Amino acid sequence: MPSKPIIAVTKISKTYHLGDVRVPALRDVSVAVQPKDFLVITGRNGSGKSTLLRQIGLLDRPDQGTITLLGKEVTALKERQRTQIRLQHIGYIFQEYALIAELTAVENVMLPALMQEPARVCRPRAIAILQKVGLGKKLKNLPRQLSGGEQQKVAIARALINDPEVIFADEPTANLDTVAARDVLELFAQLNREGHTIVMITHEPDEQTYANRILTLSDGKVV
């Protein structure tokens, strides 16, 4: 008997407008994610995976349907509240790392925590997380002084700093070599074992083995 879902997506649709052209990216998508799930979303290019993740990651709003996150209906919330949820309850990892170029590894990681706590608390925590992901020796490196795999680990550490319930990752290994990719996936597996719910997009069939559930999209619909 599944517990109450941590994420409940009900019949959401999203259409992009490019001038007069309508691009339906999601059509009536419904999905429920249970706490401690490791959900992998897969599908062909353009099938709507990123669009779906952005809706549940509160980076965008669907045209129709509802999303319940941690028991709260979030589609209609004010932007200010959605920002707060992103800060406290969601860790989002982008394919292109999305680090702040001017901040060192440790500063990038501590930034979300600084929104709630003083630097003397955030910094040791950021250092501890960077050590956990194996970057204890690169704390003061700027993003451009790190390899792709290392940058992605910094991005993961940043996503973890506020101890979010859910981690979203959009093709986190797409720009990494096989060794770095395995590192990152092992990290996700460990986080999942520690109790974090993970929703990850991937194209790689062998990465799906980390998942306990797989959602396949095609043409904006769940297959």
Added chain:
Amino acid sequence: MNRRLGVPFFLLSRNLRSGNKWTLSLTIFMMAVAFINLIFIASLFNGIITGANRQIVDTTTSDLFLTPNTGSDTFTDVPSLLTAVRATSGVRNAAAEMVVPGNLQFQNVKGSWSIFAITPSEMAGSINLSTTVASGTYLADDDADGILLGRQVAGGDGVELNTFSLKGAKVGDQVTLTSGAMSKVLTVRGIINSHFINADQRAFISYAALQSFMPKLASQATMILTRTATGSDVSAVQAHLVGANLNVQVHPWNDAAGLMKTVTDSFVSVNVLLSFVAVLIAAVTIFIVVYIDIVNRRQQIGILRAIGVSPFIIRSQYVLQTILYAVSGVIVGLALFYAAIVPYFQAHPFTLPIGQITLAPDAADFSARIVSIIIVAIVAGLIPVTFITRMKLLKAI
């Protein structure tokens, strides 16, 4: 809540650490130039206005001047009036002048100017005649054959109003003063140059000379020029004089400012207009700098928002940044202004018909301008930031 306020400082400091130092310096320099622009015009106009006022007081009216009550053209009991005025509290000096009707002739050039009889030693305490003698000497009280000519009366090559002057009368030359059927030959003792063209169109003789020429007039005066004691309140002294029941009219110097007043009044409105332009330049500078900065960091701002940094924090960062630009610009501007520009114009004053003009900075007025330039900078910086933080998040990433 207040914890988060550390974040804008944190972001700004990192932003500056990695930013281009030249761009930063240039932006601050631009702000400094805009600020100097804002205070320069104001100081110049203030210099013109205070300079003009000072010239009127120092050359022509002194602080307060007395005229006869309606009904008479002249004072007749001059010595007792002077004694009474000098005894009034706050009065440092009082001196009489008498208009001498007549015209002057030098060689075959003839013309009429304002000619005054004065007691030279007394008048020196009310206006600056004795200190503006450009060549020759000041008059002695008992000099019955001498005359002081204003530079514009004496004329000569290079003199502004040479065409309408005696065309080159010099110290030692003889000029003839004619009044009706009477005439008297006088020797030019000195030439007055106050740099105030109106004031330099006058000539002065002593009461002793008037006595030898038109004795009836020599016991009269048309005006009493009164200097107040340093630091005393001119209007308070005026009130004392009125209260002394001297049967005279007491005028503050600006009653005689007339034409100058309309000129200075129009400077005030030009000043407002130019100040507005200067503030606008500062605003546009800040807007462009912040706008370009934000366009370059658009993606970064999107990332900040995506990870949960609120728009308020992002706006605060840019408000801090514009305050930094504006305050640094003001500091650099003030430093340049006081260290270079003011001394330069003190050494090289502007020569205007009212005299030599330098900048007259007004600290109280500056503080209002500093506040306005900072406020305008903040608003100009907030416009582009607000635009980008209102933008849909996906478009910003």
